[in-house]
Amino acid sequence: MRSPRFRPSAALRTAALSAALGLGVAAGCRPAFAGFDASSGNAATKADEFFGALAVRFGVAYRDQRFEAIRPRMIRHALTPSRIYPDTTLWTSTGGGVRTVSVAGELVGDRYVLSARPGVPRPNGPGESRHDMHLRRIDDAIHQWDSTDELAVGTATAPEIFSILDGALRGLERPAGQVRNDYRAAFPKTTEALGRLVILDSLRTIADEDGSTMIMVAARLDPERFRPFAPRYATYMKEYLEPLRIDVALADASGTVWGIASFRRNLLELRVRSREGQLRPLGRHVTTARPDSLQLRISFFAKVLFFDVGTTNLIADVVPVRTDAARGWSVRFRREPTWHFPLAVSRLLRAPLRRPFAGEGARIEYIVRDTVGSQTLLARNIHIVVQESAIVRWLGALGATAMGDLSLEAEQEKDRFIGEVFRAMADDARVLLPR
Numbered sequence: 263m264r265s266p267r268f269r270p271s272a273a274l275r276t277a278a279l280s281a282a283l284g285l286g287v288a289a290g291c292r293p294a295f296a297g298f299d300a301s302s303g304n305a306a307t308k309a310d311e312f313f314g315a316l317a318v319r320f321g322v323a324y325r326d327q328r329f330e331a332i333r334p335r336m337i338r339h340a341l342t343p344s345r346i347y348p349d350t351t352l353w354t355s356t357g358g359g360v361r362t363v364s365v366a367g368e369l370v371g372d373r374y375v376l377s378a379r380p381g382v383p384r385p386n387g388p389g390e391s392r393h394d395m396h397l398r399r400i401d402d403a404i405h406q407w408d409s410t411d412e413l414a415v416g417t418a419t420a421p422e423i424f425s426i427l428d429g430a431l432r433g434l435e436r437p438a439g440q441v442r443n444d445y446r447a448a449f450p451k452t453t454e455a456l457g458r459l460v461i462l463d464s465l466r467t468i469a470d471e472d473g474s475t476m477i478m479v480a481a482r483l484d485p486e487r488f489r490p491f492a493p494r495y496a497t498y499m500k501e502y503l504e505p506l507r508i509d510v511a512l513a514d515a516s517g518t519v520w521g522i523a524s525f526r527r528n529l530l531e532l533r534v535r536s537r538e539g540q541l542r543p544l545g546r547h548v549t550t551a552r553p554d555s556l557q558l559r560i561s562f563f564a565k566v567l568f569f570d571v572g573t574t575n576l577i578a579d580v581v582p583v584r585t586d587a588a589r590g591w592s593v594r595f596r597r598e599p600t601w602h603f604p605l606a607v608s609r610l611l612r613a614p615l616r617r618p619f620a621g622e623g624a625r626i627e628y629i630v631r632d633t634v635g636s637q638t639l640l641a642r643n644i645h646i647v648v649q650e651s652a653i654v655r656w657l658g659a660l661g662a663t664a665m666g667d668l669s670l671e672a673e674q675e676k677d678r679f680i681g682e683v684f685r686a687m688a689d690d691a692r693v694l695l696p697r
């Protein structure tokens with residue numbers, strides 16, 4: 263399900279994140295997979311289930327007739343929910359003032375099908391998914407969205423899956439030439455699949471005397487390189503990707519920076535410092551211990567139709583989730599950013615734009631959770647309150663335009679690429695890991 267927030271291209275985000283994950287794991291090489299613990303089960307099977315589940319879920323999906331009818335209306339009116347709240351035919355269930363759409367994802371024959379129906383059970387096989395989106399009316403113009411997406415990913419535990427990130431960093435704490443040679447040899451299929459879209463422009467690693475390593479990666483997403491495999495999606499990327507500008511800094515309350523990333527003209531650049539797979543402050547000789555929480559400081563600019571829109575000073579508090587059975591992050595937005603709109607739009611009343619950040623603010627959680635006697639689940643939880651107004655309707659129309667420009671054929675091309683990347687990772691892991 264799409265989350266009810268304005269995004270010039272959520273589809274680009276999905277493709278970019280899958281490419282970044284594939285690149286990070288491949289570059290990290292064998293240490294990225296070290297967390298799949300063979301002592302508690304077949305390591306190769308766990309990795310195969312995990313990446314296979316991602317390939318199935320984020321590969322090409324087919325929607326049943328009911329979900330096909332619901333989905334465009336949910337996207338179009340995510341920021342104007344008063345237009346869909348009264349329509350009881352849209353929802354799979356209603357009760358207590360809450361409207362709900364539930365969607366099951368599962369293999370039907372050789373197709374992955376998303377079907378809207380009430381009472382979807384918890385996913386119980388690799389690749390099965392459940393998506394619940396709830397809408398509650400608070401006032402005539404104020405509504406609350408809560409959604410939960412769950413994906414079953416096999417028998418690897420939450421700590422094992424989360425260790426992929428630490429392992430990838432640990433694998434990068436080596437001379438750059440060694441890393442390049444290793445990932446090409448160890449991950450040939452992943453390298454080939456990613457190479458349809460991603461070019462690794464540069465990789466630099468600098469070892470410091472304190473045992474940490476500065477890691478600098480620059481990777482380019484090239485729509486023209488992608489065009490022979492996905493002509494329609496390449497055109498969509500060229501229209502929406504090239505104008506996109508994003509800057510992200512990970513910092514603590516004192517202002518110490520722990521990592522930076524930027525995206526401009528299709529070039530993704532990342533700079534972090536790592537020691538034994540753990541982030542360290544970017545500054546040399548800074549020995550600050552990692553605090554319990556950090557902040558993401560974000561700026562974002564995009565072009566939709568003839569309009570340049572963006573935001574700066576978007577602050578998110580990031581709190582790690584770490585229990586015996588769960589790993590992840592809780593990300594909360596409680597400060598209104600600085601908005602950048604065309605002059606005519608800037609004259610509209612903007613008080614409703616403060617509403618999502620009021621009180622406890624908007625929240626997104628990304629959690630890997632163990633379940634007793636069943637599948638490990640990847641979960642995404644979203645909570646946001648929206649207040650309708652002229653400017654919010656304008657933003658919603660822009661978002662609907664961007665998503666409307668993504669044809670079914672282009673979306674399937676994008677999904678096919680993502681599925682192939684994850685399947686390649688599963689194939690490479692099958693060779694690397696013991697059975």
